[in-house]
Amino acid sequence: xxxxxxxxxxxxxxxxxxxxxxxxxxxxxxxxxxxxxxxxxxxxxxxxxxxxxxxxxxxxxxxxxxxxxxxxxxxxxxxxxxxxxxxxxxxxxxxxxxxxxxxxxxxxxxxxxxxxxxxxxxxxxxxxxxxxxxxxxxxxxxxxxxxxxxxxxxxxxxxxxxxxxxxxxxxxxxxxxxxxxxxxxxxxxxxxxxxxxxxxxxxxxxxxxxxxxxxxxxxxxxxxxxxxxxxxxxxxxxxxxxxxxxxxxxxxxxxxxxxxxxxxxxxxxxxxxxxxxxxxxxxxxxxxxxxxxxxxxxxxxxxxxxxxxxxxxxxxxxxxxxxxxxxxxxxxxxxxxxxxxxxxxxxxxxxxxxxxxxxxxxxxxxxxxxxxxxxxxxxxxxxxxxxxxxxxxxxxxxxxxxxxxxxxxxxxxxxxxxxxxxxxxxxxxxxxxxxxxxxxxxxxxxx
Numbered sequence: 001x002x003x004x005x006x007x008x009x010x011x012x013x014x015x016x017x018x019x020x021x022x023x024x025x026x027x028x029x030x031x032x033x034x035x036x037x038x039x040x041x042x043x044x045x046x047x048x049x050x051x052x053x054x055x056x057x058x059x060x061x062x063x064x065x066x067x068x069x070x071x072x073x074x075x076x077x078x079x080x081x082x083x084x085x086x087x088x089x090x091x092x093x094x095x096x097x098x099x100x101x102x103x104x105x106x107x108x109x110x111x112x113x114x115x116x117x118x119x120x121x122x123x124x125x126x127x128x129x130x131x132x133x134x135x136x137x138x139x140x141x142x143x144x145x146x147x148x149x150x151x152x153x154x155x156x157x158x159x160x161x162x163x164x165x166x167x168x169x170x171x172x173x174x175x176x177x178x179x180x181x182x183x184x185x186x187x188x189x190x191x192x193x194x195x196x197x198x199x200x201x202x203x204x205x206x207x208x209x210x211x212x213x214x215x216x217x218x219x220x221x222x223x224x225x226x227x228x229x230x231x232x233x234x235x236x237x238x239x240x241x242x243x244x245x246x247x248x249x250x251x252x253x254x255x256x257x258x259x260x261x262x263x264x265x266x267x268x269x270x271x272x273x274x275x276x277x278x279x280x281x282x283x284x285x286x287x288x289x290x291x292x293x294x295x296x297x298x299x300x301x302x303x304x305x306x307x308x309x310x311x312x313x314x315x316x317x318x319x320x321x322x323x324x325x326x327x328x329x330x331x332x333x334x335x336x337x338x339x340x341x342x343x344x345x346x347x348x349x350x351x352x353x354x355x356x357x358x359x360x361x362x363x364x365x366x367x368x369x370x371x372x373x374x375x376x377x378x379x380x381x382x383x384x385x386x387x388x389x390x391x392x393x394x395x396x397x398x399x400x401x402x403x404x405x406x407x408x409x410x411x412x413x414x415x416x417x418x419x420x421x422x423x424x425x426x427x428x429x430x431x432x433x434x435x436x437x438x439x440x441x442x443x444x445x446x447x
Contacts, residue, residue, distance in 0.1 A: 029186050040172065052151060052153040100120070179191065193415075253354050270346070275385065280336045388411060
């Protein structure tokens with residue numbers, strides 16, 4: 001069966017794509033939704049001077065503002081209605097996943113099936129609104145106290161300005177959350193991931209132009225730019241190789257006598273990904289470590305002396321910063337893997353349906369075996385994430401290379417592209433299966 005499916009998948013071509021009307025409609029819907037998102041990233045908030053914001057983000061492009069501006073596709077630097085992007089929803093989703101692992105009530109709700117999943121999704125939406133409101137109020141209050149050589153960022157500060165900013169930014173986040181759900185249901189791929197993907201890809205040309213500008217001014221040599229481009233291609237290949245890597249654990253099911261028929265006795269595989277945590281560890285680690293640098297840049301040296309000294313040690317490219325960054329990436333890789341995969345629950349499910357790992361007793365022994373295998377895989381996966389994030393971090397600190405050539409951005413772009421292509425292939429495969437079934441039915445009627 002697997003070989004037939006692989007053979008059928010290998011025969012997928014543009015002719016099959018042209019006949020898949022439903023798939024084409026899904027792709028057009030996805031492109032239209034992403035176009036709406038990109039248009040929204042150019043609608044500015046009222047009462048803000050864009051010239052002042054441009055100066056501020058130019059001064060803080062190496063901090064957390066630059067990283068989150070990358071995720072928002074430039075919407076944060078332009079301070080548009082989508083400035084918060086979909087990040088509050090992602091934070092709420094991560095918090096809810098952590099709660100399901102910590103809270104017995106949430107864990108019981110998760111086991112209720114579809115009804116429990118709907119409740120958790122509803123709680124996630126409520127939490128998204130709360131997080132977005134807090135972040136929007138912080139942005140509004142922060143903008144009122146920010147100024148540059150061109151003047152203050154807000155022309156008319158006050159209660160009305162803060163209220164309008166909070167309502168607009170929260171509404172933009174809720175709209176993007178709804179748009180992402182619509183892409184997932186009616187389009188191709190995961191809508192939330194595609195929104196972040198579109199923001200990063202949209203600014204890749206400008207990032208490449210800035211690198212070429214550094215080469216024109218002499219800040220970067222031509223040879224270094226060529227090495228950077230070749231290294232980016234190698235990093236992409238390495239990401240694809242590691243993201244597709246998995247450990248397949250053999251699962252056997254015993255034979256059972258049902259009447260005169262013998263059922264069961266089949267073999268299957270339990271795939272364990274090498275990088276179960278995905279892009280969560282680099283995002284969390286970057287956010288936590290870049291916060292002190294951004295606070296110091298806003299305070300402009302007016303804070304206490306110990307804060308300035310700490311910021312010098314936590315500067316980009318400093319040994320203390322790099323050690324803490326890699327340590328946090330490794331920690332979050334293990335932590336998030338433990339949240340999303342429960343070996344005991346998996347072992348109980350296998351035992352319930354009669355499955356077992358050859359040579360391993362069902363129950364606690366199987367859980368211990370899965371935990372041991374997953375720990376070894378996570379060690380390799382955490383090392384892979386550390387390498388992907390460390391090398392571009394050195395380039396950003398030493399040569400002012402844009403964030404878009406960093407490990408986190410390339411990791412997001414490559415993984416989302418792989419998932420979307422896989423979904424397109426599955427739709428094409430399902431369409432060809434439907435065509436074969438229809439042909440077999442017609443032949444059966446004729447005979």
